Amino acid sequence: xxxxxxxxxxxxxxxxxxxxxxxxxxxxxxxxxxxxxxxxxxxxxxxxxxxxxxxxxxxxxxxxxxxxxxxxxxxxxxxxxxxxxxxxxxxxxxxxxxxxxxxxxxxxxxxxxxxxxxxxxxxxxxxxxxxxxxxxxxxxxxxxxxxxxxxxxxxxxxxxxxxxxxxxxxxxxxxxxxxxxxxxxxxxxxxxxxxxxxxxxxxxxxxxxxxxxxxxxxxxxxxxxxxxxxxxxxxxxxxxxxxxxxxxxxxxxxxxxxxx
Numbered sequence: 001x002x003x004x005x006x007x008x009x010x011x012x013x014x015x016x017x018x019x020x021x022x023x024x025x026x027x028x029x030x031x032x033x034x035x036x037x038x039x040x041x042x043x044x045x046x047x048x049x050x051x052x053x054x055x056x057x058x059x060x061x062x063x064x065x066x067x068x069x070x071x072x073x074x075x076x077x078x079x080x081x082x083x084x085x086x087x088x089x090x091x092x093x094x095x096x097x098x099x100x101x102x103x104x105x106x107x108x109x110x111x112x113x114x115x116x117x118x119x120x121x122x123x124x125x126x127x128x129x130x131x132x133x134x135x136x137x138x139x140x141x142x143x144x145x146x147x148x149x150x151x152x153x154x155x156x157x158x159x160x161x162x163x164x165x166x167x168x169x170x171x172x173x174x175x176x177x178x179x180x181x182x183x184x185x186x187x188x189x190x191x192x193x194x195x196x197x198x199x200x201x202x203x204x205x206x207x208x209x210x211x212x213x214x215x216x217x218x219x220x221x222x223x224x225x226x227x228x229x230x231x232x233x234x235x236x237x238x239x240x241x242x243x244x245x246x247x248x249x250x251x252x253x254x255x256x257x258x259x260x
Contacts (some may be wrong), residue, residue: 050142051151059204074188076143080172084140096138139165147223160205185212
């Protein structure tokens with residue numbers, strides 16, 4: 001299993017490597033319109049979880065460290081420009097590395113076989129003593145309450161959660177050119193299906209239904225205020241890792257590789 005360096009010099013070296021990668025292939029003279037200060041700031045201060053953590057677990061939407069239940073029908077504004085996709089590496093139920101980027105910037109995550117950690121004999125095991133892949137394909141979607149500035153990040157690695165975001169993306173993609181300055185207002189819902197193995201019963205999954213649209217500016221102001229305050233919940237590992245999403249991996253803009 002890959003060992004993370006602990007010495008201060010090593011951590012500094014890793015961070016500088018990330019910053020160098022983010023700015024590679026360009027210079028101020030070659031591209032006078034590039035905002036290198038913005039690029040540097042994004043690389044240094046990249047946060048995956050903004051505001052409170054929102055997740056779907058065993059049929060319920062749960063929020064924050066206390067796992068407060070959020071009722072079906074609750075509405076949120078979904079910031080589609082900040083949808084992050086990619087891989088998170090877990091060890092002892094804590095994230096140790098992430099390779100993620102924004103869908104809005106054309107990011108294509110790498111394939112699972114490009115990440116390493118292929119020796120299953122060195123993987124941790126789940127509660128059934130089965131090897132558990134340390135890498136989980138994940139999505140992060142930042143949301144906001146429609147009337148206030150409260151921010152949430154919906155995180156998922158489950159097949160049902162990934163499908164819910166996928167369906168939302170398809171609906172948004174059909175309307176985004178007609179609504180370039182708006183984000184969708186979504187309503188939380190829950191669906192279910194009978195698992196092929198009857199022992200598992202009915203499997204519940206989240207649904208994000210677009211019910212309205214709202215101007216992007218209010219969300220941008222809320223994010224600016226939150227950035228000034230800092231903080232945000234810590235991500236959590238989901239018990240069951242999903243199958244890797246299909247599609248070819250490639251180098252693309254806005255890729256963020258971070259070691260914690």
